Amino acid sequence: MMLFGEAFDKVARVVGLGYPGGPKVDKLARDGQAKIELPRTHFNEDTLDFSFSGIKTAVINLHHKDPEINKADLCASFQKNVTETLTENVKKAIERTKVKTIALAGGVSANSYMRREFLKLEQEGIKVYMPDLKLCTDNAAMIASAGYYNLIAGQRNELDLNAIPNLKL
Numbered sequence: 001m002m003l004f005g006e007a008f009d010k011v012a013r014v015v016g017l018g019y020p021g022g023p024k025v026d027k028l029a030r031d032g033q034a035k036i037e038l039p040r041t042h043f044n045e046d047t048l049d050f051s052f053s054g055i056k057t058a059v060i061n062l063h064h065k066d067p068e069i070n071k072a073d074l075c076a077s078f079q080k081n082v083t084e085t086l087t088e089n090v091k092k093a094i095e096r097t098k099v100k101t102i103a104l105a106g107g108v109s110a111n112s113y114m115r116r117e118f119l120k121l122e123q124e125g126i127k128v129y130m131p132d133l134k135l136c137t138d139n140a141a142m143i144a145s146a147g148y149y150n151l152i153a154g155q156r157n158e159l160d161l162n163a164i165p166n167l168k169l
Contacts, residue, residue: 004082004108007052011059011078015071025075026111032072034080036062048089055081083114087121094126101127110136 005022012021017028038058041051059078062069090102104118110133118128 004052004086005106007056007078007082008108008111010056011075014060014063015074017071020107022108022111025079026113028072029076029079029113030072032070032074032076034073034076036069036073036077038077038081040081040085048093050085050089052082052085079111079113083111083117086114087117090118090121091124100125101129103129105131105136107136 005020008025009019009021012018012024015028017024039054041054055078059074062074094100094102102118102121104114108114109130115130118130121128
C-alpha cells in the first residue's frame, strides 16, 4: 500500500495539483469520468505482485503528449485503475488464504473512491476495516514517529541501511 501514496503524489505533480497528491487527485477525480485506458502491470497469475510504474509512466506520457487532456478524467481513470488493481489482488489473496477480514489503512485509504470500492467487498462476505478519516495519515509521518522514538532510545543505523518492508516497529 505504501506505493499508492507515491503514485498519487506523482500523478498530482504531473497534472499540476501539487503535494500531497492523494486528496487533490480524489477531489479532481469527482469532476471527471474514468474513461481513459491506462495499463495494469501484473507479473503473472501465480503471484500477487503488481506495480504502478506503468500507470505512472502512462499518465506522464499522456499529459506530455496532450497538455490539454482533461485532468479530471485522467485523475478519475488513474484512481479507478489503481483501486481495481488493489481490490483484484485482495480478492485473489482472500481466495488463497480464506481470510475474510481486511484492513485498509494509510494516507491513501482516505480516498473516497477507494473506500467505496472496498466497502463493496462486504457484499461478498468480507469484513473491511477502515480508520476514521481523521486517522488516515501519511505513512511518512508514522515512520518519522517510529524513527524519533528509536532515536531517543539511542538506536542508530549506518548509512547502508536498507528497506525492510515487514520490519517490526
